[in-house]
Amino acid sequence: MADNSKIDEVLSTLDENLPQSLDRLMEFLRIPSISTDPAYKDRVRQAADWLCAELASLGFEASVRDTPGHPMVVAHSQKGDRRPALFYGHYDVQPVDPLELWDRPPFEPEIQDTPNGKVIRGRGSSDDKGQLMTFVEAARAWKEIHGSLPSDLVLLFEGEEESGSPSLRPFLRENAAELRAGIAMICDTSLYADGRPAITTQLRGLYGDEIILRGADRDLHSGGFGGLAANPLQVLVDILSGIKDADGRITLPGFYDGVEELTEELRADWEALGFDAGEFLSRVGLKHPIGERGRTGLEMVWNRPTFEINGITGGYTGEGFKTVLPAEARAKVSFRLTGAQNPGKIRDSFRAYVRARVPADCAVEFQDHGASPASRMDISDPAFAAAKAALTEEWGREAAYIGAGGSIPIAGDFKEILGMDTMLIGFARDDDRIHSPNEKYDLESFAKGARSWVRILAALS
The missing domain is CATH 3.40.630.10 (Zn peptidases)
Structure with a gap:
């Protein structure tokens, strides 16, 4: 003192x-x-x-x-x-x-x-x-x-x-x-x-990426092609939905390499804060926490990695209704990283995961949005x-x-x-x-x- x-x-x-x-x-x-x-x-x-x-x-x-x-x-x-x-x-x-x-x-x-x-x-x-x-x-x-x-x-x-x-x-x-x-x-x-x-x-660190998935050379009428032609938006949604399992864990190979558990000193400090996840969510109109099973609220927002879909577009989004299979679909995603996770390895694993699940009739490319450990x-x-x-x-x-x-x-x-x-x-x-x-x-x-x-x-x- x-x-x-x-x-x-x-x-x-x-x-x-x-x-x-x-x-x-x-x-x-x-x-x-x-x-x-x-x-x-x-x-x-x-x-x-x-x-x-x-x-x-x-x-x-x-x-x-x-x-x-x-x-x-x-x-x-x-x-x-x-x-x-x-x-x-x-x-x-x-x-x-x-x-x-x-x-x-x-x-x-x-x-x-x-x-x-x-x-x-x-x-x-x-x-x-x-x-x-x-x-x-x-x-x-x-x-x-x-x-x-x-x-x-x-x-x-x-x-x-x-x-x-x-x-x-x-x-x-x-x-x-x-x-x-x-x-x-x-x-x-x-x-x-x-x-x-x-x-x-x-x-937490951050890695951001954008996926552009392309199928047919133009938007297709869903009555004439639905059920037969690849729908890039459906393909993209299917791929992204598989990145988290039912327990909230991320399924990318090697994703948790370098993730570290809390020290006992930090765990005691955080428990003493009395964080109430439900009350915290109530400030934004929510009340039920979701996330990785078996983790406290503060662990989930401070000490565990995440995968989030930040934006997704494709097909017709204007007024009214238009029955098309879009020629292109896009998604912006981000990963919050913890411990000694390597952003470059996470990027490689994520992109390999996506490419392996893209149908033969579709093509995919990525736009990097930066990374930091x-x-x-x-x-x-x-x-x-x-x-x-x-x-x-x-x-x-x-x-x-x-x-x-x-x-x-x-x-x-x-x-x-x-x-x-x-x-x-x-x-x-x-x-x-x-x-x-x-x-x-x-x-x-x-x-x-x-x-x-x-x-x-x-x-x-």
Whole structure:
């Protein structure tokens, strides 16, 4: 546990300066740094310059680094013999469409009163400018009181996260010696569902593919050809339906190679969360869990691989009715991967499975939609226990090690390219409406998030 005498004054200063911290965040949020739209290229650069100037004002050695796309912001604190840590966030934001569903202009942020407390309303407030600034404000308070930070830091802020991070991996490789640290920290995650602080220690990987199955040289009348000619849509449905068995397990040969069971420590942490799968589903109008038999709800969404059909098309889908055998059928599918599953081997197995079941009169092709492996962090690293204790102290509730069903590829990139594990610590909530109209970030998340980073920085020292 960190020495509280070293951080109490920092925490008090942070609390006293909260209005000024919010003013800075509001200024940052007003910059429409939409990375996916070329029309906003200059505004993305403006956000990078703004962030660089803020860090330089705190004594960081900060610079804006050009890439083939949007720039990176890189900053260093004092360089000493202490184990450095790398902190990552992104300053770009999602587009705002549909604009008519916003209650106020998305780049005119404000503090609002809601039945659940005060919130910061505006695009980027939660994803990821508000989260990023919790760390910057924690560093500011440390510098104001002690003149330096308790830990050596490397900061990396990206401007392309919301557009697929095309420049990130090349940048990491080209600057590996400069960026490599003892541990990485990412703030682009959430509290647990009930507001309990958490460290995400594992992420599922992802492999996406598209199948195009073709039969006759044109759509056929089902009265003249039905029952005789191959129907690509029927063939495709039959193939896809066989990929899961009655117990919810995936039937592809070798699919479960590399899938790992939970450690006893993680299993105990997850059981203590009291997750109710039925209640979770009730939030989206469902109530009956399905999935792999014999697995808990959290195992199914955090620690087990999946196969999902994300979209399927073929034949006539317009108004009215048209009795045809379609000439072509398409399906988009995805696999969430866990443990040490190899995305390339899963792709090969899946495509071989499909090809083996395509009739002689049909032809199949595939369109790759990307792949990334799962990430699992080594929580035996003392940094994890130190950060967990710091979060527990700040929030007054035992912090948990949790998983995430989605994918954050940069965590895997840090492991693969820089050789370091990542602590994913964030303070967003499930109702923050990220990527949607009326995005918000709880004022409590911002204030206590900054206080949490003060404690974590002290603990890591």
